[in-house]
Amino acid sequence: MRLFTSQRMRQADATAVGLGFPSLLLMEAAGRAVAEWVLERFPGRPVAVLCGRGNNGGDGLVAARHLMLAGARVRVFAAEGHSGDAAQMQRALQAHALEPRPLEQWQPQPGEVIVDALFGTGLNRRLEGSWAELVGRINASSCPVVAVDLPSGLPFEPHVRAHSTLVLAALKSEHLFYPWREACGRIVLAGIGMPERSLFQPDLPELLTPQAMAALLPRRSGDAHKGSVGRVLIAGGYANYTGAPALAALGAHRAGAGLVSVAYPAGLELHLPLESVRYPQEHWSPEGLSHVRAEAAAVGMGAGPQAEPAAQAVLSRRIPTVLDADALQPGIVESYARAGTPAVITPHPGEAARLLGSEAASIAASPLEAARTLAERFAGVTVVLKGGPTVLARQRGSGVELAVGTTGNPAMASGGMGDVLSGVIAALLAAGLEPWDAARLGVYLHGLSGDRRGQVGLLAHDLAEELPQARAALERGEVRAFWEWR
Numbered sequence: 001m002r003l004f005t006s007q008r009m010r011q012a013d014a015t016a017v018g019l020g021f022p023s024l025l026l027m028e029a030a031g032r033a034v035a036e037w038v039l040e041r042f043p044g045r046p047v048a049v050l051c052g053r054g055n056n057g058g059d060g061l062v063a064a065r066h067l068m069l070a071g072a073r074v075r076v077f078a079a080e081g082h083s084g085d086a087a088q089m090q091r092a093l094q095a096h097a098l099e100p101r102p103l104e105q106w107q108p109q110p111g112e113v114i115v116d117a118l119f120g121t122g123l124n125r126r127l128e129g130s131w132a133e134l135v136g137r138i139n140a141s142s143c144p145v146v147a148v149d150l151p152s153g154l155p156f157e158p159h160v161r162a163h164s165t166l167v168l169a170a171l172k173s174e175h176l177f178y179p180w181r182e183a184c185g186r187i188v189l190a191g192i193g194m195p196e197r198s199l200f201q202p203d204l205p206e207l208l209t210p211q212a213m214a215a216l217l218p219r220r221s222g223d224a225h226k227g228s229v230g231r232v233l234i235a236g237g238y239a240n241y242t243g244a245p246a247l248a249a250l251g252a253h254r255a256g257a258g259l260v261s262v263a264y265p266a267g268l269e270l271h272l273p274l275e276s277v278r279y280p281q282e283h284w285s286p287e288g289l290s291h292v293r294a295e296a297a298a299v300g301m302g303a304g305p306q307a308e309p310a311a312q313a314v315l316s317r318r319i320p321t322v323l324d325a326d327a328l329q330p331g332i333v334e335s336y337a338r339a340g341t342p343a344v345i346t347p348h349p350g351e352a353a354r355l356l357g358s359e360a361a362s363i364a365a366s367p368l369e370a371a372r373t374l375a376e377r378f379a380g381v382t383v384v385l386k387g388g389p390t391v392l393a394r395q396r397g398s399g400v401e402l403a404v405g406t407t408g409n410p411a412m413a414s415g416g417m418g419d420v421l422s423g424v425i426a427a428l429l430a431a432g433l434e435p436w437d438a439a440r441l442g443v444y445l446h447g448l449s450g451d452r453r454g455q456v457g458l459l460a461h462d463l464a465e466e467l468p469q470a471r472a473a474l475e476r477g478e479v480r481a482f483w484e485w486r
């Protein structure tokens, strides 16, 4: 499943029409889905449908007809100047003796549900004047708003704030990324019968779905033993940062590692899980790690100034490695890329800024572009740009492949969460997954565990404790995406 932009959705629409699919059918399906959702979610409530002059307004006109036919009390207000499909839908409505009133005449009525069909993917600039004023009045009313496709005004200010958004054909960036996501409310996705071929756009970012992620879970055979399911080496810790490697170790254990070994500066007191094996290092060196049995590693958590020697010592093992926290320095990442040793880097926007020599704020504002840039800059390395949502990238052929996480929540904004993620990804690498698969599944499981325990006050080790149940639920097919299907 792919994440669209408004522009790419218009392209899909045009492709469908080019394939001979009548666009009027799409509009009919869209409006009908809106009506069905309103009737299901707000049974018996009167409805005001507010329609713009484009196709989003056309969807609203269809929704009004179906609401009326289902017996709902409907008032319709529409902008003037419909053309094409929307004009036909206006005539269909009028044939049922329902005449839209001028949009300016709309006043909110208590208890009414508002269908926002003013603007969708065709908006190309911020709303001003009477449109901005109308959006202000919608938001000031105490009526619940069901937005058609997108809350009108996105991705600019001002915009409608919706109770729910009935998304047409595919999710668009605004439905996932902040601050826009907050305006969408509940996300309900309606298929509307768009031909699959028009939605096939593999260069768009992949949305991580429960079905796709369940298929990546490493299977464990009946004769598995701790040496056969993946052993992990964690290297980190320095001064006050004794929790970071311990949390990474916990993440690796809870993600199914058969054995977890932790290398750290000698003299540090680490509160490691009882099950971890300790390897205190007088000086970081390849020899110090040579007898550790591991198929994958995670380096840098709380390593401070020792990240560089720790990473070089681990690099000598030539095993797939997660580079996190203090190991996220251009020189270290480049040495992995040069050596051709598979590496997954897991920066948050601040660390990404350090790697790219840019600003954290600009990275957080455009995570898809930033992840792409990181994948181009460090060719061959798998990028996990953490955030809400997390964006993944890797170079593939002459282009960059992108993916976007669909799990996780703001309760995870607490120290140590990233350390757990490093351990999780390392465990999946050790289990034999390719870096791209380990990174996507790791991000998904980590966020899913956070969602299952999604209250503020969640600690990183609470999240780690949830990993086995989250994994089992995913394996049993019990996990649903955050959007609902119609």
Ligand SMILES: NC(=O)C1=CN([C@@H]2O[C@H](COP(=O)(O)OP(=O)(O)OC[C@H]3O[C@@H](n4cnc5c(N)ncnc54)[C@H](OP(=O)(O)O)[C@@H]3O)[C@@H](O)[C@H]2O)[C@@H](O)CC1
Residues within 6 Å of the ligand: 009, 010, 012, 013, 026, 027, 030, 052, 053, 054, 055, 056, 057, 058, 059, 118, 119, 120, 121, 122, 123, 124, 125, 126, 127, 128, 131, 148, 149, 150, 168, 169, 194
């Ligand atoms: N995806 C699909 O397959 C399907 C999509 N469908 C639906 O189509 C929707 C997209 O429809 P759309 O392209 O007609 O654009 P829409 O959002 O109605 O607005 C365009 C109008 O707004 C105007 N306008 C723009 N900015 C403005 C501003 N700041 N202030 C004022 N005016 C502004 C612009 O005027 P102009 O810029 O030309 O002056 C034009 O008149 C999509 O979201 C979905 O609901 C379904 O019907 C079926 C299948």
Ligand SMILES: Nc1ncnc2c1ncn2[C@@H]1O[C@H](COP(=O)(O)OP(=O)(O)O)[C@@H](O)[C@H]1O
Residues within 6 Å of the ligand: 348, 386, 387, 388, 389, 390, 407, 408, 409, 410, 411, 412, 413, 414, 415, 416, 417, 418, 419, 420, 421, 446
């Ligand atoms: N608002 C949020 N929505 C979704 N995920 C979040 C949110 N805030 C934090 N996270 C997740 O929590 C983790 C935080 O990682 P990081 O900042 O590296 O923490 P630390 O360095 O303390 O270990 C990341 O996986 C991130 O995606």
Ligand SMILES: [K+]
Residues within 6 Å of the ligand: 056, 116, 117, 118, 119, 120, 147, 148, 149, 150, 151, 152
């Ligand atoms: K809308």
